[in-house]
Amino acid sequence: DADVTQTPRNRITKTGKRIMLECSQTKGHDRMYWYRQDPGLGLRLIYYSFDVKDINKGEISDGYSVSRQAQAKFSLSLESAIPNQTALYFCATLAGVTGELFFGEGSRLTVL
């Protein structure tokens, strides 16, 4: 089983719908991240969390919200999806000693 699991892997939705992307990890890491990948723009940080009570905005948090339900779970929500939120979304955990990020396999979201 993957150390960082994202669900769903693919989702097509319509403008205005609420969408939740879920992430769970078995790495035991405290720090978790949500990134968005777009062609030509690389990976941009949406939100990150150092523990259940510590959540921080990244570069592009507008239109997104997150919830850290437990050390192992970090979900990303789009309250009212719009077409320019069509992208590949990655969850990651951080090994605090080495600085290595461990990514999930991504959730591809299409907003029509």
Place this chain on the structure above:
Amino acid sequence: QQQVKQSPQSLIVQKGGISIINCAYENTAFDYFPWYQQFPGKGPALLIAIRPDVSEKKEGRFTISFNKSAKQFSLHIMDSQPGDSATYFCAASTGGYNKLIFGAGTRLAVHP
């Protein structure tokens, strides 16, 4: 405004050749510079990383060269192989690895 600028956007190399990808940064507080490798359908994975107290780090066929005064660092892939075909991301962060900022990515194709 991208804090880490990566070039080229795409690169084609013949098998056995040298692949070179460059990154530049502005924030002098950055003190950790990793490279991530991403295969299609997968999340990025750490390839190699360097800190600014050394000018070069080598791991197998992969070498990071770091120029602190020019605020540039590059990835060299020696004896490039078709299996190296992937997207490569440079990144940078400040102390504590709190936020890793990625470049736009380089799509490398190694032709047999």
